[in-house]
Amino acid sequence: MIIGYKDTIKTSMEQLAALPDTVFIGYNLKYGSKMYGTMSDVSNERILEMPVAEALMTGMATGMALAGMLPVLIFERMDFMLLASDQIINHLSRIMTLSKGQYNPKVIIRAIVGASKPFNPGPQHLGNYVTFFRHECFFPVIDAIDVCSLRRGYEYSLDAEWPSSVMICEHRELY
Numbered sequence: 001m002i003i004g005y006k007d008t009i010k011t012s013m014e015q016l017a018a019l020p021d022t023v024f025i026g027y028n029l030k031y032g033s034k035m036y037g038t039m040s041d042v043s044n045e046r047i048l049e050m051p052v053a054e055a056l057m058t059g060m061a062t063g064m065a066l067a068g069m070l071p072v073l074i075f076e077r078m079d080f081m082l083l084a085s086d087q088i089i090n091h092l093s094r095i096m097t098l099s100k101g102q103y104n105p106k107v108i109i110r111a112i113v114g115a116s117k118p119f120n121p122g123p124q125h126l127g128n129y130v131t132f133f134r135h136e137c138f139f140p141v142i143d144a145i146d147v148c149s150l151r152r153g154y155e156y157s158l159d160a161e162w163p164s165s166v167m168i169c170e171h172r173e174l175y
Helices: 005-017 054-066 080-093 130-136 146-160
Strands: 022-026 047-049 070-075 109-115 141-143 165-169
Touching: 005 022, 005 070, 022 054, 054 070, 054 080, 054 165, 070 080, 080 109, 080 141, 109 146, 130 141, 130 165, 146 165
Parallel strands: 022 047, 022 070, 070 109, 109 165, 141 165
Antiparallel strands: none
8 A cells, every 4th residue: 555645644653652752833833724724633742722822832842852752843834944944054053063962852844835726825934944944054954845754754764863953845736
């Protein structure tokens, strides 16, 4: 049986939810689309439903990771990650370097590149900043352009031995 793109994400979220210290942070996770259905089988007890405050969400995820938790930070639209770029690039990505290896928080970032179909939501919802984040982040930024690269990204995130944060850039049109 071939597992499609959306089912790979959904299965990965269920596997992450089975880990004892995982917490999911974002908006539209508990309510509404439940992140386009990819969070529908994750217990609400594991989800921190947030206001639309990307910098706050990223700061919380970094702090939780420093405290030993495994945050899965979810951005429904990659465009709005720009609001959190200071926290992602200058804090989360560089803490290990700045602390001379003393701290290395592991955060899994789901970044969703918007789709123009079935309707075009406008330019503020279609931004693809994979190249920007790859250039600026000191951790892997995976452009999940197909099921294989998507699966590889979540395999990294599920590996307890994987030592760093990872950003997985999903493409909504592939759901």
